[in-house]
Amino acid sequence: MQREELLREQVKAMIFNEPARSTELRTQIGEQGLARAHFNFTTAVFAGAVIQYFGEELDLAALRTFMTGIRHDFRKADPPLKFMTVEGAVRAIYGEDHFLDEMTGEEQLIAMSAVIRKITFETPYITDNIEPFLDEAEKLARQWESEG
Incomplete structure (x- = not known):
C-alpha cells in the first residue's frame, strides 16, 4: 500500500469504527517509518x-457542551481518556497552542482520534463526503511537511 493510501485507510478505519483494521494499519505505518506523516495527516x-x-471561531459554551459529550461517550475508555488533553487539543486549533506544550505526541494522537470519532459520528457531512474531506486534509498535511 502506498503512503497516502495507507494513511487515508487508517483514518477511515478509525472514523468508521474498525478498531482492528485501524490498529493493523497503524502497525504498518510504524513499520514503514511514517510516524511523522501519520501525525501530520491525523492532525490535518x-x-x-x-x-x-x-x-471559524470557537464558542466556549459550545466547547463545554462538546466536552460534556466526550466525557460521557468515553467514560469507559481503556486506557482512560485525558479530558483536559482533549480540550487543549481543540483549543490549540483556535490559536491556544500553548496547551500542546504539556502533551506528548501520543497523547495528542489519542485526543485527536477521540475528537475525530465523535465529530464524524455526529456530523454526517464528513462521512458522506469522506474522500473530498480527506483530500483537503492531505493537502494541508503536505503543506505542513513542505514548510518543515
Whole structure:
C-alpha cells in the first residue's frame, strides 16, 4: 500500500469504527517509518473536523457542551481518556497552542482520534463526503511537511 493510501485507510478505519483494521494499519505505518506523516495527516483531519464542527471561531459554551459529550461517550475508555488533553487539543486549533506544550505526541494522537470519532459520528457531512474531506486534509498535511 502506498503512503497516502495507507494513511487515508487508517483514518477511515478509525472514523468508521474498525478498531482492528485501524490498529493493523497503524502497525504498518510504524513499520514503514511514517510516524511523522501519520501525525501530520491525523492532525490535518482533526483540524478539518474541528473547524467543520465548531466553525471559524470557537464558542466556549459550545466547547463545554462538546466536552460534556466526550466525557460521557468515553467514560469507559481503556486506557482512560485525558479530558483536559482533549480540550487543549481543540483549543490549540483556535490559536491556544500553548496547551500542546504539556502533551506528548501520543497523547495528542489519542485526543485527536477521540475528537475525530465523535465529530464524524455526529456530523454526517464528513462521512458522506469522506474522500473530498480527506483530500483537503492531505493537502494541508503536505503543506505542513513542505514548510518543515
